[in-house]
Amino acid sequence: MANLSRTSEHKLRVAIAGLGPIGKGAAEALDAGMDGLVLAAVSAQNPAKHHNWLAGLKTPPAVLPIEQLSGVADIVIECAPAKLVRSIVAPFVSQAKTAIVLSAGALLENDDLIELAKQNGGQIVVPTGALIGLDAVTAAAVGEIHSVRMVTRKPVRGLAGAPYLVENNIDIESIKEPLKIFDGTAREAAKGFPANLNVAVALSLAGIGPDRTRLEVWADPALTRNVHRVEVESDSARFSMSIENIPSENPKTGRITALSVIALLRKQFAPLRVGT
Template identity: 45%
Template structure:
């Protein structure tokens, strides 16, 4: 039986972390916000005060001592700084930065060894329940096509030499085609969804990813196709941006909040 309330700490107070913190402040049954971390601690304390919260703003390494559940909402480069201490402390870890797991696969093994629950959010896509169901049979192929307006790729170091091309683009162009693992390494801030899809299904090496810059669209769009012995299906999702941050889909935050609700819910819908 779960305790009356589980303590939640949130690592990161950016677009996603801020929305998760706000949801916890408004109330999620069975969960209590206990601590947060942020680069700008002064501003974090001000924002918490605006929410009527008087909780610690900690260093990442301190969060496990304040939590039963830790929600990771960090840039990929900072992922290990919270994931490793959370796992070693035996804390349930909610992972937003799925692509960061590709560079830290030893932590997956360590979590399994210590029997620490790791929950990876679905982020800005839907359909992972269908993928998991089909995996109980045989899945032949899984593909995902991610299309974004060219502006979404302008700041990527590996595309610095193509900035002028992207600015003048009039037709969609394919920037990448390969496995989800290869794409997650090349585009770590853009393909968390492809890595989550791979981990839910036939693996990141067999999941095929295409990344497109498309000047004809305004929304980040993901198209998934699954071929299996149980079903052949496809889905398309067009994401609205998070308020104040056009580079992040709001679904990324909402899927994290939904996952937190499921952790203590008495009824669960979907596989």
């Protein structure tokens, strides 16, 4: 992360935009205590909905509108609807601060945020999230990656309502067997499944980009977990990896995604860091 220096007297202040399973998980971990970091503020679409939960924290954070978060925090964790990514990220990176972005797909439509961060000394961090092996993909990309293909299989509930399904009149509610509903690029998937396939965009950003990273999406009524399999061909290695994620209370999000954010935060001042 950018500018993550702190003295023993000063902890870096963290803000969280969005209080779904990911945001709440990160908030609870920070509230329990994390070296060098403190939960300073949160933002939510309906703060009253979370009143009791917030009151139960040891040190309840300030509850602020998104536009005020950058004034009270050094790092923001974005776990909000994709349409809000710009309003959350831009104020932080333009002030040489750090934005941890979960809605990776939105970066493809707001790629100027990366240049904004570069010009101002800020940083955008995309966690590993619900995927596996991004370290290996990043390493292979230092050499030459020939191809990256990902196959995602999800329970019907985890895909219901996706714009791609609505626009193409694809009904998956009553299917009895696995149905391939998409075959295209990560960029196309980000538009068609903005709440479902941030993992594909993260994979593409680690490797050969959103236009060369290929993706299949299957709806499977027999599944209870989100399943991702990735195959990579490069000049340094050929490897494949798969993961089966247990959904959180939000069927579109795996439990491990929140844990990935917590692991990323804990790395910042850890005496031992494992992985690139």
